[in-house]
Every structure is written in structure tokens, then in C-alpha cells.
Amino acid sequence: LAxxxxxxxxxxxxxxxxxxxxxxxxIATNDYITWYQQFPSQGPRFIIQGYKTKxxxxxxxxxxxxxxxxxxxxxxxxSLSDTAVYYCLVGAPMTGGFKTIFGAGTRLFxxx
Amino acid sequence: GxxxxxxxxxxxxxxxxxxxxxxxxxxxxxxxxxxxxxxxxGPEFLIYFQGTGAADDSGLPNDRFFAVRPEGSVxxxxxxxxxxxxxxxxxxxxxxxxxxxxxxxxxxxxxxLTVL
Numbered sequence: 001l002a003x004x005x006x007x008x009x010x011x012x013x014x015x016x017x018x019x020x021x022x023x024x025x026x027i028a029t030n031d032y033i034t035w036y037q038q039f040p041s042q043g044p045r046f047i048i049q050g051y052k053t054k055x056x057x058x059x060x061x062x063x064x065x066x067x068x069x070x071x072x073x074x075x076x077x078x079s080l081s082d083t084a085v086y087y088c089l090v091g092a093p094m095t096g097g098f099k100t101i102f103g104a105g106t107r108l109f110x111x112x
Numbered sequence: 113g114x115x116x117x118x119x120x121x122x123x124x125x126x127x128x129x130x131x132x133x134x135x136x137x138x139x140x141x142x143x144x145x146x147x148x149x150x151x152x153x154g155p156e157f158l159i160y161f162q163g164t165g166a167a168d169d170s171g172l173p174n175d176r177f178f179a180v181r182p183e184g185s186v187x188x189x190x191x192x193x194x195x196x197x198x199x200x201x202x203x204x205x206x207x208x209x210x211x212x213x214x215x216x217x218x219x220x221x222x223x224x225l226t227v228l
Contacts (some may be wrong), residue, residue, distance in 0.1 A: 032214070043116075043203050043219025044155065087154055093215030099168045100145065100217065102154035 004088045009107040018075045020106050022088030025069045030092040033064060033071045038085045038105070047086075048073070075108075083110045114138065116220035118204050124226045125194055133189040133223045137206030143167075144187050145217060146179055147203040155203055161187060162209065194227045201225070 005023040012018045024033065032051050036044035048055055050062040050071070061074040075082055085105040117136045125131050137144050143162055147155035157171040161181045169179070176194075181187040191198055201224050205217035 034215070041221075043205065043222055044217075045219065046216040049214050049216070085154075091215070099160065099170070100157055102147075102156070104152075105154050 003101075004090060004103050006086075006088050006103060006106045008104065009109065011109045011111065012078055013111050014079055015077050018078050018082070018108060018110075020073045020075075020086055020088075020108070021070055022073070023070045024088070024090045027068050027090050028092065031090045032093060033062065033068075034089045034091070035060070035062065035073050036087045036089065036102075038087065044087060044102070078108075078110045080110050080112060082108065084108060116204055116206055116218050118202075118220040118223050120223060121221065122224045122226075124228065126228050127194060127196060129194050129227075131191050131194055131225065133191075133202050133225070135187045135189070135204030135206075135220060137185065137187070137204070138218055139185075141206035141208055141218070142184070143207045143209035144181060145205040145207075146187070146189050147205070149201045149203055149222070158189075191225075194225075196227050199225055199227045 032049055034049040035047045037047050038044040048057055048060050048062045050064050052064050055062045063072045085107050087102050087105040116138055119134045123131055145160040146158040148158055149155045159169040159172055159179050160167055163184045164181055176192045178190045201222040203219055203222045205219040207215055207217045
């Protein structure tokens with residue numbers, strides 16, 4: 001399983017765009033990149049997933065360069081409620097499930 | 113719709129006791145995962161099931177930990193001879209896990225286990 005590296009914490013202010021970068025130098029050909037968000041006292045929640053280039057949904061965008069050795073989660077115009085821990089995972093979704101490894105994640109603090 | 117539920121939400125026990133933690137996955141989800149999360153850490157993979165069978169139990173820390181899913185739905189995580197170091201939040205997740213699915217896991221709220 002590819003190991004991921006993310007910043008331990010980040011600070012931002014309301015209304016700003018936040019970019020969290022994840023390194024995954026050993027990503028395998030079949031691996032996808034998935035991001036989860038976790039609020040205190042809750043389980044993680046899926047945000048976005050991508051394989052290459054750019055993916056956008058109503059919550060975030062995910063940028064993946066051609067070599068796929070890193071990815072950047074972009075949160076547009078954050079609010080106080082975006083304060084959470086964000087996890088980057090790499091793995092190959094397969095029929096039947098797959099072992100999932102979470103790192104320590106990035107703690108995002110959004111200030112007023 | 114109903115999400116993943118876990119019971120109890122909190123469990124306090126004494127060192128050496130036996131505990132059972134229950135997970136009710138989303139109906140129709142064939143894959144079920146157990147994780148353990150300590151304060152300030154990411155979820156630590158313990159085991160996952162595909163149907164009734166444990167597809168990967170490599171994360172179980174030792175033989176005091178055991179999990180079952182006899183009918184392919186509800187799962188129980190069992191911990192024998194609990195130790196203070198077992199104190200953590202135990203998270204359960206389920207996923208649809210069919211061909212073409214992105215593997216999104218839906219998590220329950222967790223069970224906070226405290227071993228005194």
C-alpha cells in the first residue's frame with residue numbers, strides 16, 4: 001500500500017481557498033486517490049476521489065499531476081465549519097473491499 | 113436513509129473484562145470495516161469483511177481481538193482480557209463494494225471504549 005505524507009496542520013481564515021497537498025511517491029498504477037474529512041466525535045466522511053487530472057464536486061476539487069506522485073485537495077472559500085481533519089488515502093477500489101490505511105491527516109483550523 | 117450505527121456509544125469497563133462492540137452496516141453493503149482511533153491519530157485499520165468472511169484481519173493487534181459477521185450484515189468486535197491500552201474509539205464502516213464502485217466507506221459514529 002502506498003504511503004502518504006501530508007502537513008500535520010494548516011490555518012486559514014474564512015472565505016479563503018485552502019489547498020492541502022499529499023505526497024504519494026509509490027502510488028501504483030491501479031491506485032485511486034481518495035480524501036476523507038473528519039469532524040470531532042464523528043467518523044470520517046468521503047469528500048472526493050480521483051485517478052488523474054482534475055476532479056470537482058460540490059464540496060472540493062482534486063488536482064492530480066501527470067506523474068500522480070502527489071495530489072492537492074482544494075477547498076474554495078472555507079468557513080468555520082470546515083475546521084476538521086483531512087485524510088489522503090491511496091488504494092485500488094476492488095470488488096469486495098480493500099484494506100484502507102489512514103495516516104495522521106491534516107488538521108485544518110479555520111479562523112473568523 | 114439509515115446510516116451505519118454502532119452500539120454502545122460509550123463503554124466503560126475494567127481491566128481484564130470482556131467486551132463486545134456491535135456494528136449495523138447500511139443495508140445492502142457487502143464490505144464492513146473495523147478501525148480503532150486513538151486521540152490525535154488517524155483511524156487504524158483492524159479488519160474488513162466481504163460478506164461473512166474476514167477478507168483481511170492483518171490489523172488485529174493480537175489474539176485478544178476477534179470479529180465476526182455471521183450473516184453478512186451485523187458485525188461484532190470482541191475484545192478479551194481488556195487492557196488500558198485498548199482504550200480508544202472503535203469505528204465501523206461499510207461500503208457497497210461492487211464492480212465499478214469507488215469504494216466509498218460510510219462510517220458510524222463510533223464506540224468510545226474506556227478501560228479502567
